[in-house]
Amino acid sequence: MAKEQTIDKFKLAFLEEAREILVELESALLALNENPNDTELMGRAFRALHTIKGSGSMFGFDELAGFSHNLENAFDEVRNGRLKVTAELINLSLAALDQIKAMLEAASGRGAADSGVSAEILAKLRRLTGKSDTRHAAEAASSSPSSFPSSSPLAESPAAAVGAARDWQIRFSPGSDLLRTGTNPLLLLRELKQMGSLRTKASMAAIPPIGELDPERCYLRWEMVLTTSAAREAISDVFIFVADSCELTIEPVIERVTESVIERGAEPALEITAGAKPEITVAPAAGQASIPDAVAAKPAEKKPPPWGRRASDTPDNASSIRVPAAKLDQFVDLVGELVTMQARLGEIAARHEDAEVATVSEEIERLTTALRESSISIRMLPIRATFERFRRLVHDLARDLHKEVELTMEGADTELDKSVIDELNDPLMHLIRNSMDHGIEPADRRLAAGKRPSATIHLSAQHSGASVLIRVADDGGGINAEAVRARAIEKGLAAADAQLSENEIFNFILAPGFSTAKQITDVSGRGVGMDVVRRKVEGLRGTIDITSKAGGGTTVTLRLPLTLAIIDGLLVRVGEAYFVLPLATTLECIELTRQDIEKANGKHVAYVRGEIIPYIRLREYFDIKTKQPEREQILVAETEDGHYGFVVDQVLGDHQTVIKNLGRFYRHVELISGATILGNGSVALILDPHRLVREALRSTAARPRAKGAAV
Numbered sequence: 001m002a003k004e005q006t007i008d009k010f011k012l013a014f015l016e017e018a019r020e021i022l023v024e025l026e027s028a029l030l031a032l033n034e035n036p037n038d039t040e041l042m043g044r045a046f047r048a049l050h051t052i053k054g055s056g057s058m059f060g061f062d063e064l065a066g067f068s069h070n071l072e073n074a075f076d077e078v079r080n081g082r083l084k085v086t087a088e089l090i091n092l093s094l095a096a097l098d099q100i101k102a103m104l105e106a107a108s109g110r111g112a113a114d115s116g117v118s119a120e121i122l123a124k125l126r127r128l129t130g131k132s133d134t135r136h137a138a139e140a141a142s143s144s145p146s147s148f149p150s151s152s153p154l155a156e157s158p159a160a161a162v163g164a165a166r167d168w169q170i171r172f173s174p175g176s177d178l179l180r181t182g183t184n185p186l187l188l189l190r191e192l193k194q195m196g197s198l199r200t201k202a203s204m205a206a207i208p209p210i211g212e213l214d215p216e217r218c219y220l221r222w223e224m225v226l227t228t229s230a231a232r233e234a235i236s237d238v239f240i241f242v243a244d245s246c247e248l249t250i251e252p253v254i255e256r257v258t259e260s261v262i263e264r265g266a267e268p269a270l271e272i273t274a275g276a277k278p279e280i281t282v283a284p285a286a287g288q289a290s291i292p293d294a295v296a297a298k299p300a301e302k303k304p305p306p307w308g309r310r311a312s313d314t315p316d317n318a319s320s321i322r323v324p325a326a327k328l329d330q331f332v333d334l335v336g337e338l339v340t341m342q343a344r345l346g347e348i349a350a351r352h353e354d355a356e357v358a359t360v361s362e363e364i365e366r367l368t369t370a371l372r373e374s375s376i377s378i379r380m381l382p383i384r385a386t387f388e389r390f391r392r393l394v395h396d397l398a399r400d401l402h403k404e405v406e407l408t409m410e411g412a413d414t415e416l417d418k419s420v421i422d423e424l425n426d427p428l429m430h431l432i433r434n435s436m437d438h439g440i441e442p443a444d445r446r447l448a449a450g451k452r453p454s455a456t457i458h459l460s461a462q463h464s465g466a467s468v469l470i471r472v473a474d475d476g477g478g479i480n481a482e483a484v485r486a487r488a489i490e491k492g493l494a495a496a497d498a499q500l501s502e503n504e505i506f507n508f509i510l511a512p513g514f515s516t517a518k519q520i521t522d523v524s525g526r527g528v529g530m531d532v533v534r535r536k537v538e539g540l541r542g543t544i545d546i547t548s549k550a551g552g553g554t555t556v557t558l559r560l561p562l563t564l565a566i567i568d569g570l571l572v573r574v575g576e577a578y579f580v581l582p583l584a585t586t587l588e589c590i591e592l593t594r595q596d597i598e599k600a601n602g603k604h605v606a607y608v609r610g611e612i613i614p615y616i617r618l619r620e621y622f623d624i625k626t627k628q629p630e631r632e633q634i635l636v637a638e639t640e641d642g643h644y645g646f647v648v649d650q651v652l653g654d655h656q657t658v659i660k661n662l663g664r665f666y667r668h669v670e671l672i673s674g675a676t677i678l679g680n681g682s683v684a685l686i687l688d689p690h691r692l693v694r695e696a697l698r699s700t701a702a703r704p705r706a707k708g709a710a711v
Helices: 002-034 039-058 062-079 087-107 115-129 185-193 232-238 259-263 325-352 355-379 384-401 418-422 425-439 443-448 481-490 502-510 529-539 594-599 689-702
Strands: 166-174 197-203 221-228 246-252 268-271 279-282 380-382 405-410 415-417 455-464 467-474 543-549 553-561 566-574 577-582 586-592 605-608 611-617 632-639 642-648 650-658 672-677 683-687
Touching (some): 002 039, 039 062, 039 232, 062 087, 062 115, 087 115, 087 384, 166 185, 166 232, 185 197, 185 221, 232 246, 325 355, 325 418, 325 566, 355 380, 355 566, 355 650, 380 384, 380 418, 384 425, 384 455, 425 455, 425 529, 481 502, 502 529, 529 553, 543 689, 566 632, 577 650, 586 605, 611 689, 632 650, 650 672
Parallel strands (some): 405 455, 577 683, 611 642
Antiparallel strands (some): 166 221, 455 467, 467 553, 543 553, 566 577, 566 650, 586 632, 632 642, 672 683
């Protein structure tokens, strides 16, 4: 039972890793489409296919391994120069990749893979590679990896290629824990056998007495002579999955064993003696001279194996581990609870004025801060994988829309919280689809406008304080502001005589059901996509900014928080209410006196080193009915609309803020990012400075400002 659970664990690990490999494969294929002569890209694609095939066969996914094997052989034809990379091959490979994804989903118990699609893809692949025999190819999609159809033209081994065969001496010593990972070494030997003529001998010298034998340890090692026309790299690829957990040497034999010796029935005898390197000798037939000494392996030399190493040769530790996302989320939640309890301990220590308790509290605060930063850093991932997914989308849409579009990227190594990354796929997908369908013009119109026929969509990411800015920019025709305004008036979103800024006009695009498209297509036109973008971004406590220039393209900027779990905040008080402002956006704190207010003639502005800073008085904005103190504090923050101040009664200091959602009843309150629990048990609201300023500016523009009103 325990062994079955172990195997299931490794199968699940394979399924998860296979999905990641498919992302790499898709990226390599799309890049290869643009650079068909790039041997490095070809190697990436081939290795990805080989990994999926080998790992699939290792864990019993026979249909997946057989299908991948046929596709791998087609790319081996390309690698050996017998087939050229064409758009047809890339499109067919992408279709095969989609089918592999379906097989993985079926293996996970979600849906089923259509075997007819596999057969159709293989048939097209045969026609493309010039192979005419169809009898065995259909079997390849469901064949066992231990017997990939060698008679299939598509499944020809490298040994079938035209070229001189030679002998290779292979020593394979699996690591003792190889079997525990679910690896079957016999499958590796069977794959070698498909490459040519293989002669093997197993050494059992390391097998202990039966009382000491561990059935989950591998005690065997193999000495082999492989006669094949394949290159050393192709042989080593067979062991690509176990290279780090075995000892492997692959060396050419200087002179081939002659056919006459083999025909006489002579078999190679592998003489293995304790403490010596194995030597290969061939017993001569009667009346036949001995094989030249050059056939024998060289005397043992103390040198590292050139094609692998045993796991025991290095420390038994891994550079990285795979942890389920749910466990990581639970860990961060527990750290958040610890931060809250630490704040409570600090409150108690300050109230009792006990030096010993205060010392313990400070030490726990230091450790909690380090633990919090460590837990957040663990969840931070580069956005590259998300960006790379859209190469395929752009490729397919460009083909369907008959447009030439290139996807470029910048800042793909920018890191942000995994929970944020997981929610980004849909917004970016809809933005790219809109750019492809509405923004980018056909090639003839671009040429008439003096542009290159090939358009560009640029994805970029960069840090900005506690936020990440993600931009989707195209060099298309831009947004027709008048058409958007007319459509907004038609739908009743704006009055006919309303004076609207360009930014306000562009924001209508985010309204549910809003579209200026004259006809609905499979790509867009229903007014759903941008509404999805708005809802997703707002759910992440982010903002959207749209800029466009007629004939010069459109840029959509998403401002998103780095993390949704814990942030550094500045705790402030207004009356009996507590608020938290993100520390990363706060520039400085200055004092506001009655004299400063009088100098400004009652206007909500402050003079800070020669700069006029408008401010929002939170007491008035939230209608807090308490007595105003003689001296107040202005927190100057950097927002999307410039520097703005927020007037509070008292600044209490830095605060490790564990963000708690307010629940669905408050999901429409845009000015609040969430709430946090303070050490004394009270609740503080987390303010969003960007939205707060935007809302204040919008309300000010909508009505005449009365004396004493907020900015």
